[in-house]
Each structure stands twice: as C-alpha cells, then as structure tokens.
Amino acid sequence: MEIAYFPGCTLRASAIGLDDSVRDTAAAFGFDFKEVPDWTCCGATFNLAVDNIMALAPPIRILANAKTVGDRVVTVCAGCYNVLKRANYTVRNDAEKRKKISDFIEMEYEGDVEVVHYIEFLRDDVGFDRIGKELKKKLDQVKVAPYYGCQLLRPEEELQFDDAEDPMLMDDLLKAMGCDVIDFPHKVECCGAFLTVCTDLEARSAAKDDDTGGAVSECSYTILDAAVKRGADFVVLSCPLCLYNLDSAQDAIEKEHHGFKKIPIIYFSQLLAVALGLDPKKYALDSAHHYVDPSGVVKAKVLS
Amino acid sequence: MCPTRVSLSRENVKGDFVQLVNEISGQNVLNCYQCGRCSSGCPLTFAMRLLPNQVIRLVQLGLQEEALETNTIWVCASCLTCHARCPRGVDLAKVMEALRAIGLRPGTHDRIKPEDLPPETLAKLPQQALVSGLRKFTK
Numbered sequence: 001m002e003i004a005y006f007p008g009c010t011l012r013a014s015a016i017g018l019d020d021s022v023r024d025t026a027a028a029f030g031f032d033f034k035e036v037p038d039w040t041c042c043g044a045t046f047n048l049a050v051d052n053i054m055a056l057a058p059p060i061r062i063l064a065n066a067k068t069v070g071d072r073v074v075t076v077c078a079g080c081y082n083v084l085k086r087a088n089y090t091v092r093n094d095a096e097k098r099k100k101i102s103d104f105i106e107m108e109y110e111g112d113v114e115v116v117h118y119i120e121f122l123r124d125d126v127g128f129d130r131i132g133k134e135l136k137k138k139l140d141q142v143k144v145a146p147y148y149g150c151q152l153l154r155p156e157e158e159l160q161f162d163d164a165e166d167p168m169l170m171d172d173l174l175k176a177m178g179c180d181v182i183d184f185p186h187k188v189e190c191c192g193a194f195l196t197v198c199t200d201l202e203a204r205s206a207a208k209d210d211d212t213g214g215a216v217s218e219c220s221y222t223i224l225d226a227a228v229k230r231g232a233d234f235v236v237l238s239c240p241l242c243l244y245n246l247d248s249a250q251d252a253i254e255k256e257h258h259g260f261k262k263i264p265i266i267y268f269s270q271l272l273a274v275a276l277g278l279d280p281k282k283y284a285l286d287s288a289h290h291y292v293d294p295s296g297v298v299k300a301k302v303l304s
Numbered sequence: 305m306c307p308t309r310v311s312l313s314r315e316n317v318k319g320d321f322v323q324l325v326n327e328i329s330g331q332n333v334l335n336c337y338q339c340g341r342c343s344s345g346c347p348l349t350f351a352m353r354l355l356p357n358q359v360i361r362l363v364q365l366g367l368q369e370e371a372l373e374t375n376t377i378w379v380c381a382s383c384l385t386c387h388a389r390c391p392r393g394v395d396l397a398k399v400m401e402a403l404r405a406i407g408l409r410p411g412t413h414d415r416i417k418p419e420d421l422p423p424e425t426l427a428k429l430p431q432q433a434l435v436s437g438l439r440k441f442t443k
Binding site for chain 1: 437
C-alpha cells in the first residue's frame with residue numbers, strides 16, 4: 001500500500017528546505033511518498049474551543065483525502081502533526097462530531113488513517129540502525145541540541161509521540177546518526193509560537209499595549225542560551241514556526257543580552273540529507289532561508 | 305500585578321459566566337484547587353499581569369470583566385505545559401481559549417488587525433505563524 005505524505009502550507013513556501021529534505025531522504029531509503037491529493041492548510045493550530053466544529057473540517061478533509069492513498073499519512077511539520085492527530089483523535093472518540101463533519105465535507109471518515117511523524121517513520125519503517133549504517137558523512141564532531149517544543153508532544157495522551165516532559169526520540173535519531181547530542185533542559189519549553197505576529201505590530205493595535213510583542217525573544221533567549229552554554233553547534237527541530245522564532249529573534253536577543261552567542265537553527269532532516277551525501281545546496285541551508293546562516297558550521301563540521 | 309479589590313457576590317459565583325467558560329472549554333473550572341503548579345511551570349509568566357491560576361480563580365468567582373481584561377489570556381501560547389502538570393486534570397489552555405473566544409465572538413474586538421502588520425513583517429512571517437496568529441487573535 002502506498003504511503004501518503006502531507007507537506008502543509010509552510011513547507012511549500014518558507015520551509016522548503018524541510019519539505020525537500022524529507023522527500024529526498026525518504027527516497028534515498030527507498031520510499032516513494034505520494035502527496036495527499038487536493039490538500040489545503042490544516043489550520044496551523046488546533047482549535048481548543050470544544051464547540052468549534054468548523055475548525056475540524058480542514059484537517060478531517062485532509063485525512064479523508066489521505067485515505068484514498070493509503071492507511072497512513074506521514075507529516076513532518078510539528079504544527080500539522082498536532083492538528084491532524086488531535087482532529088483524528090476527536091473524530092475517533094466523538095460520534096456526534098464525526099457525523100457533523102462528515103455531513104459538512106460530504107466525505108465519510110471514521111478516524112481510521114494513522115498520522116505518523118517523519119521521525120516515527122524513520123524509526124519504524126527505515127530503522128535507526130540502518131540510518132547509521134548508510135550515512136556518508138561522519139557527524140561525531142557535530143554537537144546538536146534537539147529541540148522538541150510543544151506541538152510534537154502535548155497533549156501526550158492524544159499524540160503519543162514521546163514523553164511530554166523528557167522526550168528522547170529525536171535524541172535517539174541524532175545519536176544513531178553519530179552526532180554528539182547534548183543534554184538540554186529546555187528542549188520541551190515553548191518558543192512563544194504565534195505570539196510572534198505581535199512582535200512588529202503598529203502602535204494602534206490592542207496587543208501592542210501588552211508585553212506580548214517581546215515574549216518570543218525572551219522565550220527564545222532562555223532556550224538558546226541553554227543550548228549555547230552547553231556548546232551546541234546547532235539547535236535541531238522539526239517545526240517551521242519554532243525555527244522562525246528561535247532564528248529571527250537572535251538580533252533582538254543580542255541587543256538585550258550582552259555576550260549572547262548566535263547559534264544556527266536547522267531541521268533534523270536537513271542534517272540527515274547532508275549526512276546521506278545529498279547535495280547540501282538543495283536544502284536551503286543558507287542565508288536566504290535563515291537569519292543565522294548555518295552554511296559555515298555545516299561546511300566546517302559536517303562536510304569537512 | 306493583582307486587582308487590589310474585587311467584589312464577590314452569590315450572583316456572580318452562581319452566574320452564567322462559569323457555565324459558559326465550562327461549555328466552551330469542555331472543562332470544569334471548579335475542579336481547580338489553586339495549587340499553582342500551572343503558574344510555576346508556565347514559560348510566559350514574565351509577560352503576564354496575572355498568573356494563570358489567578359485567572360482561573362477569577363473565573364471560579366464568576367468575575368467576567370476582571371478575567372477578560374487581563375493580558376494573561378492573550379499571552380498564553382497554548383503550549384499545554386500547565387495541562388501536562390495539572391494534578392486535577394484541568395486543561396488551562398482550553399480555559400484560556402474559551403476566555404479569548406468570549407471576548408472575540410461578538411466580532412467587535414479583534415485583538416490584532418492584519419492591516420496593522422507592516423508589509424515587511426507580512427513578507428517574512430511563515431504561513432504557519434500568520435494562520436495560527438490570526439486564528440488566535442481575531443474572530
């Protein structure tokens with residue numbers, strides 16, 4: 001049976017390096033993902049108002065379309081994973097909502113597609129042992145801080161990705177890749193997420209009166225400082241929103257906190273692609289796609 | 305910064321507000337026994353005027369105006385750390401979402417307007433940030 005793949009809105013735009021590296025690494029391991037037909041944005045954030053059924057329509061429609069491909073859909077953006085998996089959980093456990101959404105989107109869907117994160121796919125279908133054997137580059141000089149954030153992990157009872165307080169799945173992948181993985185106490189702490197839209201607001205907005213605008217750089221500082229102080233070369237993650245926040249906040253952090261040392265933020269799959277010997281120029285590891293250019297460290301630590 | 309004085313009344317405590325928050329959030333806010341574990345783990349309290357457990361207390365007391373006017377409900381990033389740690393199983397992120405919804409649903413109080421975002425900000429924000437931000441801050 002074929003494996004469906006849901007990229008999500010950001011991956012076809014600003015996170016193109018994430019999308020391309022996932023497709024190419026899967027192909028390198030012999031898997032041919034088939035894009036979910038007729039896909040749309042999943043909604044980007046799972047609506048937490050339990051009376052808002054409308055917000056479930058896009059992710060359920062995506063899952064119903066994925067079912068035409070196969071019984072599993074692989075996704076990699078942490079936001080998409082969270083929204084699809086929680087929407088799936090909701091229709092599996094709530095017959096009334098299931099019926100309402102099915103009637104609205106005019107597609108029958110029972111919650112029977114399995115939502116799989118690409119890291120889970122690498123563990124279960126490729127196997128971490130095999131990944132370690134097939135790498136073309138040695139990564140033992142690369143010190144990485146795996147950052148999970150929120151959306152991969154919480155709520156744990158619905159997502160079942162890993163322990164919500166002390167996840168090890170990305171650590172295990174990076175160790176299998178031969179990286180020097182640092183123990184990193186802020187790996188599950190929030191980066192400020194969508195509060196980033198308030199950062200540059202014009203003065204007339206209501207949100208400007210609060211402290212919402214500076215929240216992302218403060219959150220990011222706490223996370224990044226912990227990684228830098230432990231000697232990390234990169235922070236590695238799987239969420240385009242986390243990447244944007246942790247990456248773009250560093251100019252503001254540098255002004256606010258003297259002595260702060262900048263650190264490049266990359267996707268785990270970009271590192272995997274380069275380590276597999278794929279062309280590093282293809283995966284947006286450059287200053288056009290990052291505020292803190294990762295290319296120097298990639299060249300020095302991975303390609304040398 | 306706490307409200308220095310609130311006025312308690314039987315009408316407020318037994319009023320529709322607690323019921324409405326419970327309905328939209330799917331939670332029972334009266335389950336919270338104010339241990340404060342949510343606030344001790346929240347990564348965003350530095351920007352909040354009231355701690356998360358204090359907002360829950362306002363809701364428990366039926367104080368709608370006080371609960372809706374704190375910036376806490378807008379600073380909450382729905383990271384769910386509080387929910388993961390709550391010994392009473394209260395999903396505070398859902399309570400915060402319900403409070404935002406009560407403020408936003410009349411349609412007259414959008415927290416941000418897309419036209420207030422400078423064009424260069426719109427150009428650089430990832431799609432995921434714009435979609436989730438506008439869903440959280442507007443009707």
